[in-house]
Amino acid sequence: MSQSDSPPDEAYSALDRLYDDPEARIAALRDSRPPERDVAGQEAVFKALANEDRLRVLETLRESECCGCELQVVLDAPQSTVATHLRKLKKAGLVKSRKKGKWSYYRIADTAVFELLDLARAVQGDA
Amino acid sequence: MSQSDSPPDEAYSALDRLYDDPEARIAALRDSRPPERDVAGQEAVFKALANEDRLRVLETLRESECCGCELQVVLDAPQSTVATHLRKLKKAGLVKSRKKGKWSYYRIADTAVFELLDLARAVQGDA
DNA sequence: GAGACATATCGTACCTTTGCGTTTTGTATT
DNA sequence: AATACAAAACGCAAAGGTACGATATGTCTC
Known part of the structure; x- marks a missing residue:
């Protein structure tokens, strides 16, 4: 739930293989995250x-x-x-x-x- | 949750005092209960x-x-x-x-x- | 102000859900 | 067929939610 506890490094490398520009995809996914307040x-x-x-x-x-x-x-x-x-x-x-x-x-x-x-x-x- | 476990007799008598025709009110309340399937x-x-x-x-x-x-x-x-x-x-x-x-x-x-x-x-x- | 009574709150035993390491399954790739 | 890897299933400790008796609070009636 926080950032440093257990980062799914495996997931990152999966994206590395899946996309030409994984950084862009990761950024897009992160941006789609709604504000914490809303979700709560x-x-x-x-x-x-x-x-x-x-x-x-x-x-x-x-x-x-x-x-x-x-x-x-x-x-x-x-x-x-x-x-x-x-x-x-x-x-x-x-x-x-x-x-x-x-x-x-x-x-x-x-x-x-x-x-x-x-x-x-x-x-x-x-x- | 079931019918015979712990009936709120107290609630019935409360309605007795609250309405001229408590039976009718109780029936109306019970009828408003939606089907079990729906709720589940x-x-x-x-x-x-x-x-x-x-x-x-x-x-x-x-x-x-x-x-x-x-x-x-x-x-x-x-x-x-x-x-x-x-x-x-x-x-x-x-x-x-x-x-x-x-x-x-x-x-x-x-x-x-x-x-x-x-x-x-x-x-x-x-x- | 004493008693009756509708609600609200507290404490706690019980049950369900969650998080996540581990193992298994299914599908490529070599 | 051996390796790599995404995803699914399993298992269990920890966290969270629920039910409900007991108790407290607020309001009416006498």
Whole structure:
């Protein structure tokens, strides 16, 4: 993951054999690397989405805002488990919450979340 | 995760207090649950996307098809590590590969993958 | 202010994923 | 057929994520 730890020298020599101008190809490949920030942000989003229970929560919130205890019914899981999932979804910016009395109501933060869910289903569908 | 293990009876009684007709609400919540297959498929896709190295590979493949040894340069990681990531991407249906001589060339399987990457960046952006 | 109750947080045992050295497989080249 | 080499598969230690009981926090009702 860093630069000096275990450089794949073998890979370099592979490129040496593969191209007339390996330096240029290497430079091109390196340039195509996206900024670290972007990648880290994307990873955080996908990590939050990479769990069945959390996906079920999002699909439910698609229909309507829900409070925590309703989501317990949906997931059929204990309160602390549900709360942990909701915290993750919130931290990743996928849902927002508002407090009303002793209830916390959760809702999808951005319509882009719907699109992510739909695309994942589509990709999977014709795999 | 299953039905009989640890039912959140507490949640049921919460709904009892919350609604005039809790049974109806419970039924509605349960009906909103998507088919198990769908959720499992979505999870698989998001799991495959939930890793910085794999995201970097996908961003690189956005530009052009690449062989394994090129991706080693991009990730700056040993061959076995890169191969593991590629296997996962392939199993999730995100990339396809073709073999030419002793090289394997990888490419994005579906333009939906680009959209997923873009959406994740967008969601993250205004979080 | 005491009790009930929805949530949030903490601690931790358990399970999954990752990274990577090593070995194996498949394809050129000599 | 021996060598070279890209890629795939195997194996296991280390890291990370999950589930959930227990506990803490905040809010309503009496």
